[in-house]
């Protein structure tokens with residue numbers, strides 16, 4: 001099996017590549033990544049020289065490059081490449097349109113021209129918008145509220161259109177909030193853990209009662225592995241663990257685990273159009289593909305905290321770079 005993975009040195013992509021190397025050592029992987037602020041070659045340092053793994057620096061929206069790469073012959077494309085942070089999409093939506101919308105269209109066009117057998121679009125639960133009670137199914141209407149989620153929704157619909165119109169064998173997955181090793185410290189869990197370790201305030205947006213459903217990244221990777229092998233073409237699969245937590249509950253738990261005072265919690269101005277709750281019905285992937293989460297939330301969260309404790313140089317070098325300018329812009333005005 002020959003896989004083209006895009007965005008593979010980001011958080012989920014790098015965990016996915018490590019998972020595939022372990023589970024399917026005979027699968028060949030080419031990783032196309034633009035190395036934006038979120039792409040970090042350190043994330044796959046242990047794998048970079050292994051046979052069967054190739055890295056290409058480049059943009060998924062670069063049509064010529066994608067065409068040239070796909071002419072090498074691939075069976076599967078797994079598209080992780082994206083601008084992924086909601087707050088950044090509020091500051092400037094342009095790169096989100098360029099990568100998440102145009103980039104996905106360029107890949108779909110390439111998949112059409114080069115007879116790709118499976119195109120996996122790694123999407124998000126945020127395309128459904130917010131839900132106060134109950135759970136979204138794959139048939140729920142799409143109602144994105146941020147420029148990030150609107151760009152991901154556009155990409156999902158392009159997959160649908162290329163499947164219907166051109167028979168591109170696309171499958172869309174919509175996962176809930178991931179956590180685990182190598183997550184960029186702009187996202188809630190690594191931000192809270194690393195700020196607390198530095199005895200800095202942990203910003204909580206609004207009243208802190210927004211709910212997210214947290215899934216350990218390896219469970220998401222296992223689900224994508226199942227979709228590659230058994231997923232139905234043209235289908236959409238929700239992926240989630242059912243670990244619903246308010247942000248406040250989660251941050252309190254993290255501070256407890258780190259033996260840091262709750263007084264580090266600092267309530268700040270809310271995110272505009274902040275979705276109140278995400279929750280998915282994941283019956284389809286369970287019944288059709290036999291996938292269910294394997295990791296307990298509590299154990300995975302403490303393993304994640306341990307990882308950040310043991311990998312201080314990884315997050316410290318990120319926090320001292322471009323990120324520090326973003327952080328100032330984002331939080332000092334709140």
Ligand code: NAD
Pocket residue numbers: 006007008009010011012013032033034035036037038039040058059060061079080081082083084085098099103122123124125152174175176177178179184
């Ligand atoms: P991330 O921001 O950590 O990584 C994104 C990666 O994509 C980086 O390596 C970056 O360099 C690369 N990239 C960005 N623009 C590119 C371009 N134009 N061409 C090639 N590479 C480019 O993101 P993540 O959290 O790992 O998310 C990966 C995917 O999963 C995204 O599509 C995201 O929408 C989706 N997703 C994320 C979550 C989550 O909780 N993090 C949940 C559901 C879905």
Ligand code: DAU
Pocket residue numbers: 084085086087123124125126175176177178186187188189191202203204205208210211212247271278
């Ligand atoms: O639901 C899946 C999505 O999860 C993915 O599609 C996105 O790529 C990913 O970034 C994530 O989006 P969220 O906006 O839910 O994640 P984030 O970590 O930014 O925020 C989680 C919650 O915590 C959200 O309610 C906002 C809040 N928050 C976030 C930050 C960064 C805070 O209260 N304080 C913060 O400093």
